Amino acid sequence: MIFTKPKIEFVEIEKIKEYPTRLGSKCLLLKKLGYDPYSDTEEEIMDVLIKTEKDKNYLNICKESSRCSAFYKEFSQGNIEPYFERDPIYLERFENNYWVIEGKHRICLAKRAGIKKIKAYIYETTNSQMLLPNIGQPEEFVLEYSKGIFTKFSGSKALLWIKGLKDPEYYTLIKGPIWLDKKFNTCGKIFELLPGVKMSINVQTEKSFIRKYIIQTRVIIENNHKKTKVWLLKIPCHKKINYFDIAEIESYTLYRYGLWREHDRKELILGFLENNLHFD
Numbered sequence: 001m002i003f004t005k006p007k008i009e010f011v012e013i014e015k016i017k018e019y020p021t022r023l024g025s026k027c028l029l030l031k032k033l034g035y036d037p038y039s040d041t042e043e044e045i046m047d048v049l050i051k052t053e054k055d056k057n058y059l060n061i062c063k064e065s066s067r068c069s070a071f072y073k074e075f076s077q078g079n080i081e082p083y084f085e086r087d088p089i090y091l092e093r094f095e096n097n098y099w100v101i102e103g104k105h106r107i108c109l110a111k112r113a114g115i116k117k118i119k120a121y122i123y124e125t126t127n128s129q130m131l132l133p134n135i136g137q138p139e140e141f142v143l144e145y146s147k148g149i150f151t152k153f154s155g156s157k158a159l160l161w162i163k164g165l166k167d168p169e170y171y172t173l174i175k176g177p178i179w180l181d182k183k184f185n186t187c188g189k190i191f192e193l194l195p196g197v198k199m200s201i202n203v204q205t206e207k208s209f210i211r212k213y214i215i216q217t218r219v220i221i222e223n224n225h226k227k228t229k230v231w232l233l234k235i236p237c238h239k240k241i242n243y244f245d246i247a248e249i250e251s252y253t254l255y256r257y258g259l260w261r262e263h264d265r266k267e268l269i270l271g272f273l274e275n276n277l278h279f280d
Contacts, residue, residue: 006090006121010080013110013118017097018131019053020104021045027105028065029058041164043227043258049108059112071109081119082106089120092129098122099129128262136232136255138196138221145237148212153237157181158217161268163229164258165194177231177268180217190218196225221255229258231268 021042023030029052030037030045037045052058062068074082089103100107103120110118145155161177180199188202198220206212219232232255249265 006123009120009122010117011091011098011120011122013107013115015096015098016091016100016107016111018099019046019049019108019111020100021049023104023108026065026067027108028068029061032061039166041166041226041228043164043229046259047227053112062109062112067105068109071106072113075110075113075115080115080117084119089118090123091120092123092125094125094128094130097130130262132256132260132262132265134257135250135253138223138225138255141219141221141232141234141254142216143219143234144214144216146212146214151212156234156236157215158219159233159235160193160199160219161229161231161233162194162197163231163260163264165226165228167194180219182213182215185215190220194226194228196222197230198222219254225257227258229260229264231256231258231260231264 021037023037023045025031025036025038027037030048033048033052035045035048063072071082087103089106090101091098091103092101101123107118109115141158143156143158145153145157147153158180159177160180180201182201182203184199184201185203186200188200190198190200192198200218202216204214204216206214221230221232231253233252234254235252246265249269
């Protein structure tokens with residue numbers, strides 16, 4: 001939530017922690033490297049921007065663009081406010097860290113060209129955009145829970161959230177966190193959710209007077225899985241989630257990869273509480 005009017009300041013580029021990834025189709029560098037911000041994930045775009053930031057050969061590609069070559073010329077002449085009057089840069093600040101709202105190409109070029117400061121309008125915000133740390137390593141995760149007619153749930157259940165995919169083939173996966181439970185029974189067959197992320201669910205019923213069923217879930221995450229937001233949690237049966245206990249939430253996480261932020265954690269828990277993601 002932004003709660004103040006913007007004010008003009010000179011900002012150190014190193015305090016703008018991340019490259020802006022929403023560069024659109026006008027980024028010549030991404031185009032030449034075979035990336036499209038409209039179809040590739042934020043993680044893929046960020047990865048290639050970071051990997052190429054120190055190599056001057058890639059900076060030369062940026063300078064082939066009429067837009068970025070004009071920015072570079074201004075920066076080279078000591079102008080740290082290029083085109084500010086007609087097209088100002090807007091940044092968001094939280095606890096002395098900055099994120100880009102407008103002026104993405106200029107900030108991207110300034111970071112790559114080693115510019116020290118830039119002029120911008122600053123919005124103070126109460127929302128942290130800080131990235132959550134990655135957790136866990138790619139591997140095969142196996143979870144199991146059970147329920148009988150006269151018995152309570154026991155064991156743990158997998159909660160999976162995949163976010164950021166733009167490929168229509170996988171679009172149904174981005175609607176929110178989902179329980180991997182008996183309604184997705186694959187009879188033990190492995191199903192690929194997206195490249196490098198697979199799962200299987202096997203439901204067994206014990207033929208006895210209590211008619212107990214056992215659900216085993218396998219989630220296979222490979223080292224070379226598609227770069228996007230993947231969050232897998234192991235939730236104990238009948239566990240009440242404490243919205244304010246960050247350590248508790250993190251302790252349930254088996255694997256988290258991608259550019260998840262503070263607001264995603266809140267969305268996850270609010271969804272858990274408000275949408276009644278109950279055991280089945």
